Amino acid sequence: MKKIAILGTGSVAQIVAEKLVELGYEVTLGTRNVSETLAKPENKMAARPAFKVWMDNNPGIKLSTLSEAAAWGELLINATQGVGSVHALKAAGNNNIKGKVLLDIANPLDFSKGMPPSLTVCNTDSLGETIQREFPDVKVVKGLNTMTAFLMVNPSLVPGNHNVFVCGNDASAKTDVIELLKKMGWNDKSIIDMGDISSSRATEMLLPIWVRLWGKLQTPMFNFNIVVANK
């Protein structure tokens, strides 16, 4: 699969898109409103230029509507905000996404009550499960959601072993995602297959400690490493 559609146009979508182009993929970002996205100003907090400037600097990356991007893509990545993910996938259209692998890297963060955010769904459900339930014909794989975007696509930014968690019901979809992760620099030891999509609960529930560690460490450039006793 060489055509990857990324749903979302924020900093996470952009950082992942840049890496995929570098790896030789064709990439289209999908947005609810193309002209509004093209008018997005510089985001100093996230150190991102105006969207149009970024597009000009990355001529290989295309922008289109959610439905056009989803119809075109052979593999889909959900990089929308968690609270809007189901809505964005409905706008993408079930006919355009069905049967495809959807790598869900979003988190159901609730910033409505200030910092640190809580989760809009957790414990007995998750965003990954919600998407799989709403779109049963899509092969949802949860992954990469437990770290900052730069680290997703360049694990060597943090030294030594550390982990990326993969959850999903479809074995071949997980194989496709794991192949993509390996191209991004993740090795066999670092990739942990957590089981079915219900494991998304467990990985999304890492976000509360992630956010607090971010504040504590004063850098987002860290990750979880699961260390096991020698047998």
Next chain:
Amino acid sequence: MKKIAILGTGSVAQIVAEKLVELGYEVTLGTRNVSETLAKPENKMAARPAFKVWMDNNPGIKLSTLSEAAAWGELLINATQGVGSVHALKAAGNNNIKGKVLLDIANPLDFSKGMPPSLTVCNTDSLGETIQREFPDVKVVKGLNTMTAFLMVNPSLVPGNHNVFVCGNDASAKTDVIELLKKMGWNDKSIIDMGDISSSRATEMLLPIWVRLWGKLQTPMFNFNIVVANK
């Protein structure tokens, strides 16, 4: 402080008690019903002998009611099941616990819907916060709740660096707990002060992935290591 009262008599309480005696502390376990506890049979699943056999093998450890143990202890450890912790502390009696440091190592696990357990409280609240709110005169410090009991008291069982998280509102209470952790073998690099007691949400929410990793790795002898990029 040389006298430590542990509320609870299960395998976690026993493993922590053994270590504290080894370190030179006086230890009393508190239970709701002394005679019932003394009659507890062997627990093959947890590889624990009958309670009376364990007591005979550990003559330095005393057993008494929750209120007697709490009144006697200079530092308290909550090793009861999370769902029963507030009830146990009420039975211990506010007059017996007020002003004291309470190291809360329990988790609000809900096994009522089968495995893996969910949490009875999370996201916008936690067991640590619940206890601090119910007993405002107690200095609650959440810690050690993110790993198996053998590792709590012997971190070298897992090689290399890995972390223990400490949360609490009272700085001197955290200092007391950190001193105890160091005696158990935790070093400065491994101890992360997460901030106030609301951070208990974040550390208790590690349990869902802990439980699934336990199943995946087929051993409870693992821990989280936070790996940070070099500056």
